Amino acid sequence: MKRRKVDLKALPGKTAQEVDTRLPVATPLRGILNKVFPDHWSFLLGEIALFSFIILLLTGTFLALFFEPSLQEVHYNGSYLPLQGVQMSRAYETALDLSFDVRGGLIMRQMHHWAALLFMAAIVVHMFRIFMTGAFRKPREINWIIGLSMFWLGFTEGFAGYSLPDDALSGTGLRIASAIMLSIPVIGSWVTTSLFGGEFPGEIILSRLYILHVFLLPLILLALVSIHVGLVFVQKHTQWPGPGRTNKNVVGERMFPRYAIKQGGFFMLVFAVIALMGGLFQINPIWLFGPYEAAVVSAGSQPDWYVMFLDGSTRLMPAWDIRFLGYNIPPLFWPTVVLPGILTVLPMAYPWIEARWKKDKASHNLLQRPRDVPDRTGLAAMALAFYLVLTISGGNDIFADKFHISLNAMTWAGRIGLLILPPLAYYFARRLALGLQQHDREVLAHGVETGIIKRLPDGRFVEVHQPLAAPDEHGHTDLPYVGWTVPKKMNRLGALGPAVRGFFRPIEQPAPPQQEEQPREEITSGKS
Amino acid sequence: MSDTNTQVRDAAGVDLDNPNLTRFDIVREGARRDGVEIVHYEPQYAPGSKGEKRMTRIVAFFFLLTGIMSTLFVIAFIWWPWEYELGPHASKYYTPVLGLTLGLALVGVGLGILTWGKKLLPHEIAIQERHDGPSSPEEQKLTGSTLQFIGAEMGLGRRPILKWSLLGLAPLGLAAAAVPIGALIKDPHHPDILFKTGFAGATRANPIRLMHDDGTLVRPEEVSTGGQITVFPNIPGGASNHYADSPTLLIHLREEDAALLNGRLYSINQNSPWSSFVAYSKICTHAGCPASLYEQQTNRLLCPCHQSQFLITDNARPIFGPATRSLPMLPISVDKEGYLVAVGDYKVPVGPAFWEKD
Numbered sequence A: 001m002k003r004r005k006v007d008l009k010a011l012p013g014k015t016a017q018e019v020d021t022r023l024p025v026a027t028p029l030r031g032i033l034n035k036v037f038p039d040h041w042s043f044l045l046g047e048i049a050l051f052s053f054i055i056l057l058l059t060g061t062f063l064a065l066f067f068e069p070s071l072q073e074v075h076y077n078g079s080y081l082p083l084q085g086v087q088m089s090r091a092y093e094t095a096l097d098l099s100f101d102v103r104g105g106l107i108m109r110q111m112h113h114w115a116a117l118l119f120m121a122a123i124v125v126h127m128f129r130i131f132m133t134g135a136f137r138k139p140r141e142i143n144w145i146i147g148l149s150m151f152w153l154g155f156t157e158g159f160a161g162y163s164l165p166d167d168a169l170s171g172t173g174l175r176i177a178s179a180i181m182l183s184i185p186v187i188g189s190w191v192t193t194s195l196f197g198g199e200f201p202g203e204i205i206l207s208r209l210y211i212l213h214v215f216l217l218p219l220i221l222l223a224l225v226s227i228h229v230g231l232v233f234v235q236k237h238t239q240w241p242g243p244g245r246t247n248k249n250v251v252g253e254r255m256f257p258r259y260a261i262k263q264g265g266f267f268m269l270v271f272a273v274i275a276l277m278g279g280l281f282q283i284n285p286i287w288l289f290g291p292y293e294a295a296v297v298s299a300g301s302q303p304d305w306y307v308m309f310l311d312g313s314t315r316l317m318p319a320w321d322i323r324f325l326g327y328n329i330p331p332l333f334w335p336t337v338v339l340p341g342i343l344t345v346l347p348m349a350y351p352w353i354e355a356r357w358k359k360d361k362a363s364h365n366l367l368q369r370p371r372d373v374p375d376r377t378g379l380a381a382m383a384l385a386f387y388l389v390l391t392i393s394g395g396n397d398i399f400a401d402k403f404h405i406s407l408n409a410m411t412w413a414g415r416i417g418l419l420i421l422p423p424l425a426y427y428f429a430r431r432l433a434l435g436l437q438q439h440d441r442e443v444l445a446h447g448v449e450t451g452i453i454k455r456l457p458d459g460r461f462v463e464v465h466q467p468l469a470a471p472d473e474h475g476h477t478d479l480p481y482v483g484w485t486v487p488k489k490m491n492r493l494g495a496l497g498p499a500v501r502g503f504f505r506p507i508e509q510p511a512p513p514q515q516e517e518q519p520r521e522e523i524t525s526g527k528s
Numbered sequence B: 001m002s003d004t005n006t007q008v009r010d011a012a013g014v015d016l017d018n019p020n021l022t023r024f025d026i027v028r029e030g031a032r033r034d035g036v037e038i039v040h041y042e043p044q045y046a047p048g049s050k051g052e053k054r055m056t057r058i059v060a061f062f063f064l065l066t067g068i069m070s071t072l073f074v075i076a077f078i079w080w081p082w083e084y085e086l087g088p089h090a091s092k093y094y095t096p097v098l099g100l101t102l103g104l105a106l107v108g109v110g111l112g113i114l115t116w117g118k119k120l121l122p123h124e125i126a127i128q129e130r131h132d133g134p135s136s137p138e139e140q141k142l143t144g145s146t147l148q149f150i151g152a153e154m155g156l157g158r159r160p161i162l163k164w165s166l167l168g169l170a171p172l173g174l175a176a177a178a179v180p181i182g183a184l185i186k187d188p189h190h191p192d193i194l195f196k197t198g199f200a201g202a203t204r205a206n207p208i209r210l211m212h213d214d215g216t217l218v219r220p221e222e223v224s225t226g227g228q229i230t231v232f233p234n235i236p237g238g239a240s241n242h243y244a245d246s247p248t249l250l251i252h253l254r255e256e257d258a259a260l261l262n263g264r265l266y267s268i269n270q271n272s273p274w275s276s277f278v279a280y281s282k283i284c285t286h287a288g289c290p291a292s293l294y295e296q297q298t299n300r301l302l303c304p305c306h307q308s309q310f311l312i313t314d315n316a317r318p319i320f321g322p323a324t325r326s327l328p329m330l331p332i333s334v335d336k337e338g339y340l341v342a343v344g345d346y347k348v349p350v351g352p353a354f355w356e357k358d
């Protein structure tokens, strides 16, 4: 037989051609390779959430190979001696086995838990950045709504996961959850007994939470994450204003190779942080809490941090019971059902509320610096203050204990704080934004402070300013503000954002911050 | 490949067959056809320069770090003692060692890749046009007409009977909803589970004894004056989570405190030798946590979940926090053999409030 020579060098090209004759990918593939992404550190927050989610899927699948969501009573016989012989549920036993009798099981549990905490943290911070920069505006309202839904889905997913190991904290959390469901007017008792298959805790709740936790919710989250990222892809990422950047273009790097490589490296770093935390920092040591027993709870039991704001709202709620005709609405209903309802609907409607308020129906692809929209920044500060007061109140017994304050004083401080801190935060954030704006305008008009003090012939002292451009006869420079960083220090001159370095060819006029329709010059384009 | 202007281009674009084109010219032309203009493309270090070599070495170092750390991880994973031992033991470091090696291995790849991408790949600025905004009026019209045509073809407007008969399909949705809802639904009132605890059925003639969580029965002498213990109905599984609504706090009040409460006690206990014993449900009326922190000095019971406080000497009335209802009292007595018993169930439902619970 004659050996045919294989030309190794031509192999990739040939394979590519073979593929393309069957599936003509050349054009769309190039489109993806060449897609331009803008870059800024604040765009990485959503990435952290995405990467943590992937790690949750990986570690969670590992856990599911060993965990059994069963409430069947067993006597512990594993290698953690202090609990030997203790009666517990099979779920708690398998969670203990994961911690002590599965090689590497503990680090996987801890990585799973840390990833969950990081996931929620990234979502919250990401949400604040979207809000404060106006990235939710038309045409991105849908992604804002999807994002908010993912916050609540992640919240529920995390709560379901926290309930699975059936340790003392899980059970206490579930009991409160059942009380919250009971508090719903008219249907509360029906909803609760139906979900629990009878009275709390029943026998079935863990199986139901399990299927929610490992199947339904991850599936929905995965679908929403895909749509979310897909929409970013299709609608193209927003960008900060700056030289050459307009409402109609994206200035950045092509996806391949540099942008994608950086994303890959960043994923590895997020993974590394979670691995380090999972290995080095203990989280949810269920063996110390003991199995859930309805009669036992320890002081200072805390939910995961992202649940604490609702715990706080519950603690601050005054004891107002509404009773009539033999029926009643317990006070638990307001902070745990009504408040989350408001916190869902109001932000979801916000893009349209703001569009009406500001009479702005235009599409926006350029971000706004928080200082340039003082009202919205004020609202963000208000929301943050509200959230922080609630979250801190969720741990007010710990604070009271650590700082020797009376609990009742903490509760009252929380109640009063919840009413007065948000408006104060609004006021100060708004003032701060206006002040920063003012300073930017001053620098643009007079130049950068040099720190050099000059004595004038009449004895006055003035600071010498370095103008940013050639001044007119009054020593003023009439530079327009473009909605991006103004250099405030001498050594920042010429460093106007990373994308301008070496940017020698002016493409277009800088965009004004209020992105009105502006006549734009066509970039030379090969597309005909 | 620095930013050069070598490309040969006319209005129609680049002649791809031009032999003078560099590969970058072709890349740039491809990008241009995707609406992407590469306006700046510049290596950060001259090829072969000192800086480039240094960066290359750094990347290689990070990858080497990953190699070493991953190897250490596998070695530790297999050979480090991992099975639990009481007291200080190397197994306590199993998870930290895994975390450290795995974490550093991942740090290595992460930083290696990042350095490669950020330092060794040329810096570029590319500008892509957004083609957003609505489709062209022509497109809108074509698609709109197609949709309207489809609607018209279905002919609902022309065939009113069809429109009404569609309503006939509604029960199918109902059927789909009926299965999960019907299977899940559980009537909370038949039997009346929310209103009964493990003490249900106890009467004066037929009392249910109290027990500790280990199943032993409870005598009054066991509770010191001013002390409290948690008790359960002495029925099968009475201390298990199956009777999560039954844990009860048995409190032995001091004389003066008992006097405060006396008028409010169940009549069987008044003026009896055990009138200083009182039993309240341990399940907080707010959200159901066990209200378990008893402050002897003030006779307050504090629930650790949301800090509701109940005044024991005033019928366990809530005096602070979000709870609105008193802890229900269990009617207790002492039987002939000297054991504490419940002579009835709680008179009001135990635990958190709900719509039907007045």
Ligand code: HEM
Binding pocket: A053, A056, A057, A059, A060, A061, A063, A064, A065, A067, A095, A098, A109, A110, A112, A113, A116, A119, A154, A157, A158, A159, A160, A161, A162, A163, A164, A165, A213, A214, A215, A218, A221, A283, A284
């Ligand atoms: C957004 C996604 C997720 C979040 C926020 C989340 C959160 C949590 C949390 C907080 C726990 C308690 C962990 C602990 O014991 O300390 C948990 C447990 C668990 N999760 Fe997840 N999880 C997610 C996705 C998944 C997925 C996709 C799976 C499986 C396919 C999974 C499987 C499990 C299992 C089996 C447990 C119980 C094991 C144990 O407690 O040791 N999780 N989850």
Ligand code: FES
Binding pocket: B284, B285, B286, B287, B288, B289, B291, B303, B304, B305, B306, B307, B308, B321, B322, B323
């Ligand atoms: S459960 Fe007791 S105060 Fe909320």
